Amino acid sequence: MRAFTVVTSKVAPMDRPNVDTDAIIPKQYLKSIRRTGFGPFLFDDWRYLDAGTLEIDPAARRPNPAFVLNDAKHAGAQILVARDNFGCGSSREHAVWALDDYGFRAVIAPSFADIFFSNCFKNGVLPVVLQAAEVQAIFEMVEADANAQVTIDLPAQQVRLADGRSFAFEINPHHKHNLINGLDEIGLTLQQADAIRAYEAKRRVEAPWLFN
Amino acid sequence: MSRSPDAPARTLYDKIWDAHVVADNGDGSALIYIDRHLVHEVTSPQAFDGLRMNGRKPWRLGANLAVADHNVPTTKDRVHGIKDPISRAQVDALDANCAEFGITEFGMNDLRQGIVHVIGPEQGATLPGMTVVCGDSHTATHGAFGALAFGIGTSEVEHTLATQTLVLKKARTMLIRVNGQVGPGVTAKDITLAVIGRIGTAGGTGHVIEYAGEAIEALSMEGRMTLCNMAIEGGARAGLVAVDDKTIAYVKGRPFAPRPEQWDAAVASWKQLRSDPGAVFDTVVELDAAQIEPQVSWGTSPEMVGPVSARVPDPASVADPVKRSGMEKALAYMGLAANTPITEIAIDKVFIGSCTNSRIEDLRAAAEVVRGKRKAANVKLAMVVPGSGLVKQQAEAEGLDQVFTAAGFEWREPGCSMCLAMNADRLEPGERCASTSNRNFESRQGQGGRTHLVSPAMAAAAGIAGHFVDVRSL
Numbered sequence: 001m002r003a004f005t006v007v008t009s010k011v012a013p014m015d016r017p018n019v020d021t022d023a024i025i026p027k028q029y030l031k032s033i034r035r036t037g038f039g040p041f042l043f044d045d046w047r048y049l050d051a052g053t054l055e056i057d058p059a060a061r062r063p064n065p066a067f068v069l070n071d072a073k074h075a076g077a078q079i080l081v082a083r084d085n086f087g088c089g090s091s092r093e094h095a096v097w098a099l100d101d102y103g104f105r106a107v108i109a110p111s112f113a114d115i116f117f118s119n120c121f122k123n124g125v126l127p128v129v130l131q132a133a134e135v136q137a138i139f140e141m142v143e144a145d146a147n148a149q150v151t152i153d154l155p156a157q158q159v160r161l162a163d164g165r166s167f168a169f170e171i172n173p174h175h176k177h178n179l180i181n182g183l184d185e186i187g188l189t190l191q192q193a194d195a196i197r198a199y200e201a202k203r204r205v206e207a208p209w210l211f212n
Numbered sequence: 213m214s215r216s217p218d219a220p221a222r223t224l225y226d227k228i229w230d231a232h233v234v235a236d237n238g239d240g241s242a243l244i245y246i247d248r249h250l251v252h253e254v255t256s257p258q259a260f261d262g263l264r265m266n267g268r269k270p271w272r273l274g275a276n277l278a279v280a281d282h283n284v285p286t287t288k289d290r291v292h293g294i295k296d297p298i299s300r301a302q303v304d305a306l307d308a309n310c311a312e313f314g315i316t317e318f319g320m321n322d323l324r325q326g327i328v329h330v331i332g333p334e335q336g337a338t339l340p341g342m343t344v345v346c347g348d349s350h351t352a353t354h355g356a357f358g359a360l361a362f363g364i365g366t367s368e369v370e371h372t373l374a375t376q377t378l379v380l381k382k383a384r385t386m387l388i389r390v391n392g393q394v395g396p397g398v399t400a401k402d403i404t405l406a407v408i409g410r411i412g413t414a415g416g417t418g419h420v421i422e423y424a425g426e427a428i429e430a431l432s433m434e435g436r437m438t439l440c441n442m443a444i445e446g447g448a449r450a451g452l453v454a455v456d457d458k459t460i461a462y463v464k465g466r467p468f469a470p471r472p473e474q475w476d477a478a479v480a481s482w483k484q485l486r487s488d489p490g491a492v493f494d495t496v497v498e499l500d501a502a503q504i505e506p507q508v509s510w511g512t513s514p515e516m517v518g519p520v521s522a523r524v525p526d527p528a529s530v531a532d533p534v535k536r537s538g539m540e541k542a543l544a545y546m547g548l549a550a551n552t553p554i555t556e557i558a559i560d561k562v563f564i565g566s567c568t569n570s571r572i573e574d575l576r577a578a579a580e581v582v583r584g585k586r587k588a589a590n591v592k593l594a595m596v597v598p599g600s601g602l603v604k605q606q607a608e609a610e611g612l613d614q615v616f617t618a619a620g621f622e623w624r625e626p627g628c629s630m631c632l633a634m635n636a637d638r639l640e641p642g643e644r645c646a647s648t649s650n651r652n653f654e655s656r657q658g659q660g661g662r663t664h665l666v667s668p669a670m671a672a673a674a675g676i677a678g679h680f681v682d683v684r685s686l
Contacts, residue, residue, distance in 0.1 A: 017538050018413055018513045022653045027634045031283065031298040033257035033305050035366075045655045054298055083534055085414035085447065088513075089651060090632075091349040092255065093365035111414055114449045115349055115363050122367030172381055174241040185367075186268070189375045192235055192243060196271070196377055199234040199245055209470030209478045210247050210342065211274065 002124035003182030007105045008151040009078035012069055013142045019082060020089035021116060025098040028053050038094055039101030043069060073146040081138045082109040086127075087116025096123045106152050108159065110135050121175045124182065128152060128159060134167045154180060221488035223385050224452050225420045228360040228485070232343050234377055244380045247342040248359075249372045250328045251278035251315065253306035254634070255347030259370035260309040270313050271376040277337050277468075278310050278317040281327045282634045286597050286624035291321055299635060313373075326600020326626040329353040329567035333437065334600055336466025340455045340482040345372055350567045350650065351450075352443040356436035357463070358455040358485040360420070363444065384494040386411075386419040386448065387487075390427035392501040397684040399577070400435035401569060401648065401667035403427060403499075404442040405507035405517045411497060413515045416448030419495065422487060423453050427501035433462040434573045441568045442650050445514040454486035508554050508680050509652045509665040511542035516652070517665065518554070520682045526550035545654055546662050547642065555680050557664070560643040562587075562594035562621070562675035563657070564668055566631035569648035570599030574668040575607045578648075579615040581672035581683065587620035588678030594621040595637065597629040621675065633658045646674035 029041045032054055040058035047069060049062040063070045080099070086109040087095060096119045099107065106126040120127045130138075141148050141161060151160040154176065159167045178185060204211050222230070234243040256278075263269065270276060283299035284290065294300035303320060310317035318324045324331060329350050332338040338354040344361035345351060347369040354361035368378055388407055407423075408415075421443050423436075431439065436453045443451025453459075460479055463469050470478040505519035516539070518525070527539035527550060543550065548557065564570070564578050575598060587594050596616050598604035604626055607613055613623045630637040631649035639645055639661025648671050649656075652663040666674065669683045 015537075016541065017534055018515075020513075020651075020653045022632075022651070022656050026655060026659070027632050030254050030634065031302050033261075033302055035258045035261070045659060051659050085417065088413055088447070089349065089444075089653060091347060091351075091363035091365055093258075093347075093367060096365070111417060113414070113447065114417055115365060115444075119365035119367065122365065172240045174237060174239040174379065174381075177239070185379060186262075186266070186371050186374050189243065189371065189377060189379065192377075193375075195235045195243070196245070196375065200272075200376075203245070207341070207478070207481060209339070209474040212468065212471065212474075 001122070001182050001184060004105065004124050004126050004154055004179045006151060006153045007078055008149055010076065010147050011079045011081050011138060011142050011150050012074040012077035013139055014068065014080055014082040015139060017083040018085045018088055021087055021092050021095040022089055024087065024095040025092065030092055030094055035097055036101060038098035039103070042098040042102045043067070078103055078105045079150055079152065080104050080107045081135060081142065082107055084109065084111045086112050088113035091115045093119045093122070096120050096125050100125050108135060108138060121179060122185065124179065126152060126154060126179060128169050130159060130167050130169055137165065221490040221492070223487045223491045223493060224358060224422055224454055224485060225360065225383070225385050228341060228343065229382060231341065237379070241379050241381050243377050244343060245377055246345050246372050247275065248337055248344045249276045250332050250344065250346035250351070251276055251369070252282060252328050252346070252348060253280045253302045254282045255366050256309065256369055257302065257305045258366045259373060260313065262370040263373060268374045270315065270373045273314050275376060276315045276373070277332070278306060278315050279325055279328050279331055280306050280320050282628045282632065284320050284627040285635050286627050286629050286637055288625065290625055296636070323601040323605065326603065327567045327570060327628055329441065330570060330599030330603065333357065334466070334602055336463055336469035339463060339469070340459055340485050345378065349444045350441050352448070353437050353441040353567055355440035355443065355451040356433060356453050357459055358452060358482070360450055360452070362449040383420045383449065384418050386416055386421045386495040386497065387493040388421055388423050388497045388499070389425040390423065390499045390501050391425045392427060393430060394427055394501045394504055397506055397669065398504055399667040399669065400431050400438040402504055402507045404439045405509065405514070405665060406499065406504045408442060408446045408514045409507070409517045410499060411446050413445060413513050414447045416443065416446040419448045421446065421448040421451045423451060428453060429456065432573060433458055434571045437571070438568055442514070445650055455482045506667060506670050506683055508670065510546065510548060510554065511539065512545055512652055512654050513542065514650070514652060514665060516542055520554050520670070520680060522554055524548050524550055524552045524554065555682065558590060558644070558679040559646045559674050560590070560592050561639060561645040562591060562671050563630040563645055563647040563649060564595070564671050565597030565599070565629050566649035567599065568650045569668050570597060570603065572603050572606050574648065575603070575612050578668040578672035579612040581669050581686065582619040582621060582676055583615050585619055585676045587675050590678045591675050594675040595624055595630065596621050597624045598626050600626050630657050632656060646671040646680065
C-alpha cells in the first residue's frame with residue numbers, strides 16, 4: 001500500500017451531508033473486475049449531464065457545468081472537504097478507489113460512515129475527522145480562495161491552514177502506523193498465523209459445529 | 213458457562229467479541245476470528261486477484277459460501293445465460309474464482325441460489341454466536357441470529373480469505389429498546405424505518421446496535437432479519453437480537469446447522485447469547501411500539517422518513533442550514549412539494565424484493581393485500597422478486613405467484629434486482645417507486661429514479677391504489 005505522511009494541496013469542497021457511496025460511484029461501474037480506472041466516474045450522476053456506463057468513453061460525455069468538481073478552479077485538489085456522514089451506504093470499496101484514482105489523497109469531514117472509513121485505510125487514503133466548526137472554517141477558506149493550501153500532517157496529526165490556523169485530529173495508532181509505513185495488512189496478519197491456528201484448535205473443541 | 217457473581221455484566225456484543233479475539237494487538241485493535249464468509253460477484257474479483265498476485269490461498273475453505281446475486285437477471289430466460297456481457301463477465305469471474313480456489317458456490321440456476329443475505333440463514337450457514345462477514349453492507353441482516361455480522365470492503369474480503377481474521381477496533385454499543393407491541397399493519401420494516409427516523413443515518417456510527425424490548429421479542433426470525441438488515445442505514449455496521457427459542461427453532465435441521473450429535477452442546481452455548489442483566493450500553497434509545505405507524509420515506513436518505521398519515525415536511529421549518537439545504541435538494545430530486553400528504557403521492561412502479569423484504573412472510577403479506585384485486589392503471593410495472601429459489605418454490609407451493617400474476621404483478625427469478633439496479637430491472641429517470649428495499653439514495657434504483665421505502669404490504673397496497681395508502685384502512 002502507498003504510504004501517507006504529509007500532503008499539501010488546495011482543497012475541493014463537497015458541501016452536502018450524507019454523501020453516499022452510490023453517489024460517489026454508481027452501481028453500473030461496480031461491474032468492473034479491476035481495481036483501477038474509476039476516477040473518470042467519481043460522482044458520475046452529478047458530474048455529467050448524460051448517463052454513463054463502463055462502455056461509454058467519459059471524454060465523449062457532457063460535463064455538468066454546475067457540479068463543483070467541474071469548476072476549473074478546483075482542478076488538481078488532492079484534499080476533499082465534506083460534511084457529516086460522508087461515505088454512508090454500500091460497502092463498495094470502489095468508492096475509495098474512485099476518489100484515489102481521481103487524485104484525492106485525503107477527505108476531511110466532521111464524520112464518516114464506518115465501512116467507508118475502514119476502506120480508506122486499506123488504500124492509503126486518509127479520512128480526517130475534524131470538529132464541525134473546523135470543517136466549516138475550511139469551507140470558508142476555499143470559498144474565499146480556491147487556491148489556498150492546506151497541509152495534512154499525519155505524523156503530527158495536524159491539519160494546517162495557510163493562515164497559520166492548525167487543527168489537531170485523532171487517529172487509531174494501528175491505522176497511523178500502517179499508513180505512514182505503507183504496510184500490507186495481510187502480510188502483517190500472517191505473521192500471527194500461529195496464533196490463528198491456536199485459536200482454531202481451541203474453538204474446534206469448544207464449538208465444533210462452527211467447523212462443519 | 214454461567215457468570216460468577218463478581219464477573220462484570222457483558223453485552224451480547226461483548227460476549228461474541230470476547231469469544232473471537234485471536235490476539236489483542238495492544239494498539240487499539242484486535243485480531244478477530246471470522247467464522248463465516250459469504251461471497252458474491254461484485255466485491256470479490258479484486259480480492260481473488262490479490263490472492264493470486266501474492267501467491268496466497270484461502271485460509272479455511274469451509275468458512276466460505278459464494279453466490280451470484282447482484283448482477284443476475286430475474287427473467288426466466290436466464291437459464292440460457294446472462295445477455296449483458298459485462299454482468300456475465302462478473303458472474304463468470306465468480307464461478308471461475310470459486311472453481312480455482314475450491315470455494316462452495318451456488319450457481320445462478322441452482323435452486324438454492326438467491327440473495328446472499330437470504331440464503332445464509334436459509335441454509336443454516338448463519339448460526340448464533342458466529343462472526344459473519346460479506347463484502348456487502350447488508351450483512352447486518354444476520355445479526356438477527358445473535359451473530360456479529362457486518363459488511364466489509366474488498367480489501368477486507370481478501371484479508372478474510374487469506375487469514376480467516378480481520379483487524380478490528382471494538383465498537384461502542386447502542387441499545388434500542390422498542391417497548392410494548394406494534395398495532396395491526398405495522399411490521400418489522402416500519403419499526404426499523406422508525407428507528408432510523410429517530411436516530412438518523414449517522415446515529416449508530418461507530419456502534420453495534422442491539423435491538424430489544426417486547427416488540428422485538430414478538431418478531432419472527434424473518435422480521436428480525438428485516439430489522440437488523442437496516443442497522444447500516446442507521447449508521448451501525450452491525451445489529452443484534454438476542455437468541456431465544458425462535459432462533460433455535462429456525463436453525464434446526466438446516467443443511468449447515470450443527471449435526472445431531474453436536475446439537476445439544478450448540479443449543480446450550482447459544483442460550484448464553486444475550487446481554488447480562490445490568491450490562492451497560494454506551495447509548496440507549498427507547499421507542500414506544502404503539503406509536504409506530506406504517507412508514508413511508510419521502511427523501512433521498514433513509515432518515516427522511518415518516519408515518520403514512522403525515523405530510524412531506526417543509527424545509528423552511530428547519531433551522532440548521534446544512535440540514536435544510538439537504539432537505540431542499542432531496543425534495544427537488546424527488547419532485548415533491550413540501551406539505552403534500554403522503555397518501556396523495558402517486559407511483560409509477562412497485563418493487564417487492566431485496567435482502568430486506570423478499571422472504572416468504574414478506575411475500576405472504578404482500579399477496580394478502582393484492583389477492584383478488586388489480587394493479588392500478590397508472591402503475592407501469594409491479595414486480596415481485598423472491599429472495600431465493602427456495603423462497604420462490606415455497607411461494608409457488610402456496611399459490612402466491614398466481615395471486616400476484618392475477619393482480620397484474622410480475623413474478624420473477626431470485627436476485628437483488630431493482631434494489632440497486634445492477635441488472636436490467638431499473639427505474640427510468642423521474643419514475644417513482646414504492647419499494648421494499650433499503651436505500652432511497654439518488655439514482656439507486658436507476659438514474660433519476662425516485663424511491664420510497666415501505667413495507668411489503670404498503671408496497672402492494674400502493675400498487676393497487678396507484679398511490680400510497682395506509683394499509684390499516686384497507
